[in-house]
Amino acid sequence: MILTLTLNPSVDRTVFVDALPRGAVIRSRRGWSEPSGKGVNVALALHRHGLPATAVLPVGGSVGAQLSEMLGRAGLPVRQVAVRGEIRSNISLVEPDGTVTKVNEPGPELHADETEALVRVVLDNLADVAWLACCGSLPDGVPVGLYARLxxxxxDRGVRVAVDTSGEPLRASLAGRPDLVKPNAQELAHLVGRPLRTLGEVVDAAREVRTLGADAVLASLGADGALLVDAEAALHAEAHVARVVSAVGAGDAALAGFLHGGGRGAPALRTAVAWGTAAVQHEGTLFPAADPDQSVLLRADFDPARPLRDADAVPGRANRSP
Ligand SMILES: Nc1ncnc2c1ncn2[C@@H]1O[C@H](COP(=O)(O)OP(=O)(O)OP(=O)(O)O)[C@@H](O)[C@H]1O
Ligand SMILES: O=P(O)(O)OC[C@@]1(O)O[C@H](CO)[C@@H](O)[C@@H]1O
Structure with missing residues (x-):
């Protein structure tokens, strides 16, 4: 069983536009809403692939009620904690060339009693759990070290922990010695405080993050696939994608695939890239079942000097097709 925690869930709204002129009234061609937030996405991906997963999340306000109703329809097991604030809506504006401009709201502040209720729900539901995945941003009010505490x-209860977040919450999580962190190239660059331009520089950064506390680092690199750096090796995997439709949620798909693939080594990395590949070929945040025959090129003898296609990985990049 896999338990995911999303302290800042959302209803993701994807809206297709012909262009994005600032200050204009833009008529969108179509749009839709999906239940979301990083841990919710991970749990939904696992659930759709038949792996038992449960999502822990706060719900509040009318968007929270909508989120709850959507998750009920998806049949995902959830443990919800009622909070006083309103859950956020995050918006993806998709242009015809595939460029996605994403607007993420801050989400409601969580009060100390609400955070503690969520922690209690997590700790009370760890029986038979193989992995706890702590995913996404921390809303205001949540101590930055919460993921380390969890x-x-x-x-202590024999459960492995994966963390997928960014900025200070990612840095602070390392004090809790998580089994896995899944930064993308920008998040990793931010963490080590320097730009990352090649696969070799990503490996060096991932090794540094291991010395800071993570047992393994799954660095997702967008069009450059992913690198897994653990105690045994540094492995690179990638897959050909004819057309990227939307990269939103691809990182969550990759983390879900990694856990589905056993959570360690080459089989997990291969599944991570197969699922990330499925996600980018699908509109919006979520994706249907990954192609079990997806071919993935996995190697330990990759060229460390190979430049990243998303060169100058720095924080703040939008999701965009190459
Ligand atoms: N442009 C692309 N071409 C091919 N594969 C891609 C592309 N973008 C993403 N992928 C696949 O999806 C995986 C995850 O993507 P990415 O590194 O963009 O995650 P992310 O930035 O964490 O995404 P998000 O935060 O939106 O979930 C990659 O490891 C790769 O396998
Ligand atoms: O604001 P956070 O918590 O960092 O990220 C939230 C989010 O951008 O992550 C998912 C994609 O990974 C989206 O579904 C969701 O809107």
Missing amino acids: ARAAR
């Missing part, structure tokens, strides 16, 4: 508590 990592320690989960480890």
Whole structure:
């Protein structure tokens, strides 16, 4: 069983536009809403592939009620904690060339009693759990070290922990010695405080993150696939994608694939890239079942000097097709 925690879930709204002129009234061609937030996405991807997964999340306000209703329709097992604030809506504006401009709201502040209720729900639901995945941004009011605290508590109960977040919450999570962190290139660059331009520089950065506390680093690199750096090796995997439709949620698909693939080594990395590949070929945040025959090129003898296609990985990049 895999338990995911999303402290800042959302209803993701994807809106297709012909152009994005600032200050204009833009008539969109179509749009839709999906239940979301990083841990919700991970749980939904696992659930759709038949792996038992449960999502822990706060719900509040009318958007929270909508989110709850959507998750009920998806049949995803959830543990919801009622909060006083309104859950956020995040918007993806998709242009015809595939460029996605994403607007993420801050989400409601969580009060101390609400955060503690969510922690209690996580700790009370760790029986038979193989992995706890702590995913996404921390809303205002949540202590920056919360993921580290949960990592320690989960480890004491024999549960492995994956963390997928960014900025200070990612840095602070390392104190809890998580089994896995999944930064993208920009998040990793931010963490080590320097731009990353080649596969070799990503490996060096991932090794540094291991010395800071993570046991393994799954660095998702967009069009350059993913690198797994753990105690045994540094492995690179990638797959050909004819046309990228939307990269929103691809990182969550990759993390879900990694966990589905056993959570360690080459088989997990291969599944991560197969699922990320499926996600980018699908509109919006979520994606249907990954192609079980997806071919993935996996190698330990990759060229460390190979430049990243998304060169100058720095924080703040939008999701865009190459
Ligand atoms: N442009 C692309 N071409 C091919 N594969 C891609 C592309 N973008 C993403 N992928 C696949 O999806 C995986 C995850 O993508 P990415 O590194 O963009 O995650 P992310 O930035 O964490 O995404 P998000 O935060 O939106 O979930 C990659 O490891 C890769 O396998
Ligand atoms: O604001 P956060 O918590 O960092 O990220 C939230 C989010 O951008 O992540 C998912 C894609 O990974 C989206 O479904 C969702 O809107």
